[in-house]
Amino acid sequence: MHPPLIERRQFLLTGGLALLAAGAPAYARSGPTARTTPFTLGVASGDPVPDGFVLWTRLATDPLASDGQGGLFAPARVLWEVAEDETMRRVVRTGQAVADARFAHSIHVEVDGLKPDRPYWYRFTSLGHQSDIGQARTAPAPNARVERLTLGMATCAHWELGYFAAYRHLAAERPDLVLFLGDYIYEYSYRGDRAKGRTVRAHDRQDDVVDLAGYRNRYALYKTDPDLQALHAVAPCLMTWDDHEVQNDYSNQWSQDPEVSTEAFLRRRAAAYRAFYEHMPLRPRSRPHGPDMRIYDRLRYGDLAEFLVLDGRQYRSIQPCPTPTWRGGHVVPETCPEMTDPSRTMLGARQERWLYDGFKRADARWTVMVQDLLVAPINQTGKDGQEGHFTDGWDGYQANRGRMLDALAASRAPNPVFLGGDIHSFWATDLKTDFRKDGAPAVASEFVAAAISQEGPPKGAFDKVQARNPHVRYVDLETNGYASLTLTREAIETRFQAISDRKDPAATVRGLQRFAVEAGRPGVQLA
CATH class of the missing domain: 2.60.40.380 (Purple acid phosphatase-like, N-terminal)
Known part of the structure; x- marks a missing residue:
């Protein structure tokens, strides 16, 4: 009282x-x-x-x-x-x-x-x-009729590789809610020859952070940035994490480095999760217990939107088809049997059950999945010229993706849209229960924001990507920026916003492309 x-x-x-x-x-x-x-x-x-x-x-x-x-x-x-x-x-x-x-x-x-x-x-x-x-x-009352909601999407902000001008421009739009979709910090640092010509400002230390003091200082450094402070000061946020809040391409209890024991890695994960909690506007119920910390959750915004915030890192199975020296992401051919193994999971059994129950209960106008990755399957080319799928994303967990999209279609959750990050580029895709069938209908739409300041994907990885992946409606691999969404009862309008130069603290912004998803009509339409 x-x-x-x-x-x-x-x-x-x-x-x-x-x-x-x-x-x-x-x-x-x-x-x-x-x-x-x-x-x-x-x-x-x-x-x-x-x-x-x-x-x-x-x-x-x-x-x-x-x-x-x-x-x-x-x-x-x-x-x-x-x-x-x-x-x-x-x-x-x-x-x-x-x-x-x-x-x-x-x-x-x-x-x-x-x-x-x-x-x-x-x-x-x-x-x-x-x-x-x-x-x-504050959010509207649970069943209040809501006509409009504006969102910002931000992901992949690397201090060393660029300034945070994208945050400043998003703050100027004054969205109702900001979604941070992972890689809020980067745990590694460029150094030596690798850093020449690539970095514009230095991290607080030039080795990778692995302990609590290191993670605390890495968050503290990023939070001294005036553009990030400005964004947090104008709107509330929801957040999930990806890998760099802990270590590149980690999975659950497994480091990307096979020589690191699970015991040692869980000690590192405990430090990283604790620092994440200490630096985010999370409720005390999210306080970590050792290496465990629940961040998946739901938020309702009147009768207009229900947000399901997912955790794609903490509970996943080990990545498929690792090499003797590397457990991280790499491109493997279709012959890798683990990619389609039904016993493997991206979300973990408990979170999967929670999510599918959320699909059944969803009754707001829009059902919005807030998560860290590109969901759509992408046929791409690896560094060695091999064609296949990248193991660190949803392509490495195809059975879980299939279960998720099947459950979504069966539930008839209203107007589902997935939002994601991680891949350092803009994507708009149609999600289907059968991607191999020509003309299969979309069951959901997907938008992925480009990086705030991280470098784009490797050259050649996505040559002729739309021809090889017809469910991809739009892709831009060269641009940094963020995404802005406006939800109404009739449609979601998405704008991909491009900054002029990530290495320029005074970078300008321009509209790159607009999209619409109409209520009752799954699939992305170019506006």
């Missing part, structure tokens, strides 16, 4: 933290201050529901301190405020949280008691400093 609004305003007017000092521990009563602002990593909101959302920040006066603690050691009280106006004069919720070293002085505040489907503004105060003001938004 929330105290009356007048009491909350009185709390603010009479000094906030001081009123609670009598029952507070010594560190709160002493009122420590920091020489520099502890809000160097910005603010964020996420997981909007009809009566609230999650607020996040992490205190760090020295974000890249070598121990990963951000320059702080003692616990610190953080005052949070939520207001109905951007000047923060009409405060309607406020409270306190304790940021301590256990979770790198991050806080995850679950705000409730708000009105549905409206914007709110928020800020934090701690150690004598105040954060910037962020904007969040």
Whole structure:
């Protein structure tokens, strides 16, 4: 039960933290201050529901301190405020949280008691400093009629290979919700000859991050970027992960390197998942337990959309047909039997059951799968000239893909659309239960966003891709950028937005291509 609004305003007017000092521990009563602002990593909101959302920040006066603690050691009280106006004069919720070293002085505040489907503004105060003001938004009531929703899709942001101008342009569009679709950070670094002419700015360290301090500092570095901070400050977000939040091409408990034991890799995964939680606006229920952390979830946006957020990394079977020296992704021919083995899974048995049940229960206008990969099968060419399918994506888990699309078709979930990333290029595809049958109808549509700043796919991998893969309606392999979607009751309009140069911090943006998916008519139409 929330105290009356007048009491909350009185709390603010009479000094906030001081009123609670009598029952507070010594560190709160002493009122420590920091020489520099502890809000160097910005603010964020996420997981909007009809009566609230999650607020996040992490205190760090020295974000890249070598121990990963951000320059702080003692616990610190953080005052949070939520207001109905951007000047923060009409405060309607406020409270306190304790940021301590256990979770790198991050806080995850679950705000409730708000009105549905409206914007709110928020800020934090701690150690004598105040954060910037962020904007969040509550979701509509579960069955409220909703006419319009705007989304942004972002994926594959590599600090060393480019600036984050795409984030700035997406922030300027002020979407209702931002979807982060994996590779929010990159765990490896370019160095030596490999880096010459390719990098535009350096990572915080030039070796791969493998421990908790390393992952914390990698997130901290990325979150110092003003364009990323701006995007988080204008809209709530949903997020999933791909591989680079842990290690390139990992699968479940298996490193891409066969010489790394599962025990050693799970220790690394535990550190990576913990740092992911510490730096994202996730609810405390998502807090990891060792190397395990549930992120798959659902979000409803009135009667207009239901989002099913998937985890394509944590539960998957080991990648098919590995070599003696490499467990990561590579192109293999159709003769690889493991690609079609029905005992293998991308999502894990429990998540599969949850997803198929979600298909059956879906009754919003649009059913939107938020995940990290290209779902459509792609016949491509490997580095050695061999034709086949890439093992790290859905093509390596064809039986699971078939089960998923069959379950989707049988459920008659309304207007299904898959969103993804990972492949560093723009894609629009029709998804079918039988890709080998000429003229088979689409059962869902798919849009994949290009990389924010990572390099594009290898040259030659997708030569004549549309001729070899007729379900591909559009592909652009050269461009960086993001995707913007507008959902209405009649259609989803998708815009692929291209930035002029990922190596230019002042890069401009242009519309690359528009698409439409009409309600009741699966399949992508070029607009």
